[in-house]
Amino acid sequence: MPSLNQNLYAALRAAFPADLDLTAIETGDGPGAPLHYTWRDLERGSAMIANLLASLALPPASRVAVQVDKSVEALMLYLAVLRAGHVYLPLNNAYQAAEIEYFVGNAEPAVVVCAPKAFGWVSKIAFQAGTPHVFTLGDDRSGTLLDRASFHGDVQDPVARRADDLAAILYTSGTTGRSKGAMLTHGNLLSNARVLKDYWDWKPGDVLIHALPIFHVHGLFVASHGALLNGSRMIWFAKYDPKAVLARLPEATVFMGVPTLYVRLLGEPGLDRQACRNMRLFISGSAPLLIETFTDWQQRTGHTILERYGMSETVMLTSNPCKAADGERRGGTVGFPLPGVGVRIVDERNLPLPPGEIGNIQVKGPNVFKGYWRMPEKTADEFTDDAWFKTGDVGRFDADGYLSIVGRSKDLIISGGYNVYPAEIEGVLNEMPGVAESAVIGVPHPDFGEAVVAVLVPRPGEPAPEPAAVIAALKGRIANFKVPKQVFVETELPRNAMGKVQKNLLRDRHQGLFAA
Structure with missing residues (x-):
């Protein structure tokens, strides 16, 4: 392996433990669980897939679009794309045909990998767009990708890449128009992984519970790179089940989650200091963490997120x-x-x-x-x-x-010429009796340009907040131009796969509220 090779995989591989027969990943759920994958398995499996890609004689830096269910083999596929010198393009497995058609048309991938159950419609889109190769990969180690890779050798030298070469393209959620493909380089990803390894004080012996999807920065890069670059074992959950995660917490030291995962863990009676006795670090991101969740977690576990x-x-x-x-x-x-x-x-x-x-x-x-x-x-x-x-x-x-x-x-509300920041009002609303969480949006208004509207979710087991009483209480706490013109109570807020509230959907829903 050339010392000047700045391929991200080369840096990750250099961090593997000396004993490659140690467990790298243990599955906590899914078909056949628990399955144990050694560091040697990651090295050999990703080499075989990389050699399969090499056999296709693709142009350098071809895009490989992947829409599959979470599995360890899907992580190997990501590593293989890096090794082969191509560009990884992860796609949310909730995307439907029109969305996949846009991404394939825009990125022009040379390879598409999809779940076996989706092959019929995905392959049709891919072939019509001119993609020459479509493989399948199931979460049960089935599919044509692994079948074809099994005929290839398990030794491969990572293709030489510069730090400035593309490693991945991540499409943004596209809530304000066409989705945009963010181009991340080998250097972008490695520099961030190294900074986080030091700043988050990754230690020998750390064990990560990996319960995030791997089509997103948080699960694919922050969590996976963190463990790989530290030579740390992962306990791998394909789907998030708070009871199952809670049962494995005593074996782990690091957990990364979106706020929704913490809220659901707080709903488990068994979550206490004893369950978290070996944990070192709980990290939250991808969406705002309510101060109530932050405080409840401290009190229940003795840990500060x-x-x-x-x-x-x-x-x-x-x-x-x-x-x-x-x-x-x-x-x-x-x-x-x-x-x-x-x-x-x-x-x-x-x-x-x-x-x-x-x-x-x-x-x-x-x-x-x-x-x-x-x-x-x-x-x-x-x-x-x-x-x-x-x-x-x-x-x-x-x-x-x-x-x-x-x-x-884009969420800033300008009402009557005044700037209104939704998070400020949400902070006040979330402290009110009976309010579990809130979302504040701006909708068109004939007099004010935009009017402030609040959507509340009530706390389970408590009386639902009364909109008129909420408005009256706010008038005593914040400036009048910030007070919502209307308040709605709904059972839940619309969210994307990473737990972010989709305010664009709320704005669409209430768009005509103040129409003449």
Whole structure:
């Protein structure tokens, strides 16, 4: 393996333990569980798939689009694509035909891998778009990908890549128009993984519970790279079952989840300090963590969740401290910029704002993506003249440097000429009796331009909040222009696969509320 090879897989492989027959991954659920995969299995399995890809004589840096159920073999496929020098394109397994048609048409992958049950419709889309190769991969180790790979050798030298070469394209959720493919390089991913290994104090003997999907930054890069780069065993869950995860917590030291996973674990009577006795670190991200969840977790487990902030285009940007010497983990914040990452808060003219003032979050660093796939104008629009990336998020720094995310700039409500930040109102609503969580949106209004509307979810077992009483209570706590014109009570908020509230769907639902 050439020492100058900056292929991400080469760095991950160098971190494998000396004894390759140790367990790397143990499945906690799924067909045949528990299954034990050694480090040698990961090395050999990914080599065979990489050799299969090499046998197809694909152009260098071809895209490999993957829409499969979570499995260890799916992780091997990701590693194989890196090894083979191609570009990995993970797709949410909830995507339907129209979405897959767009992604395949836009990315023009040379290879598509799908679940066996989806082969009929996915292959039709792929072949019509000119994709020459379609394979299947099931979560039970079935499918043509593994069948074909079994005929290839289990030794392979990773194809030489530069740090600036593409490793993956992640399509953003596309809530404000066409989905954009964020181009991440080998260098982007490796630099971030190395920073997190140090900042989150990964130790020899750490064991990760991997309960996240692997079509997203959080599960595929942050969690998987973290364990692989530390030579750490993973306990692997294909589907999230809080009871099953709780049963394995005593064997683990690190857990990464979205807020919904923590809420569901809090619903388990067995969650207590004893269950978490060997845990070192609980990390939350991908969506805002309610302060109530943060506090309840502290009280039940004795652990303080570490909240961090990142996005598809940048991997991780900030984190609350891991080590006590670096400071406290402060609920409602996402901590400090990671080493080597620049974060600034600016006004509409890109001028820096002082601590305490709300503005647009812009970032810079080796983790920031190369641009949007085949969208040079969009890429240029999203970077400032001095090369800072405009995240589209709105936030503020506290006086002592902690960053708080106030919301997305597209979620900003301008009502009667005043700026209204939904997160501020949601923070007040979530403290009210009977309110489990809330979402605040802006909808068209003939007089104010936009009107503030709140959607509440009641707490189980408590009387549902009364909209008129909620509005009356808010009038005593926040400025009148921030008070919702209407409040709705619903059983749940619409969310995407990573637990983020889909406010675009709420806006669509209430679009005509104030129509003449």
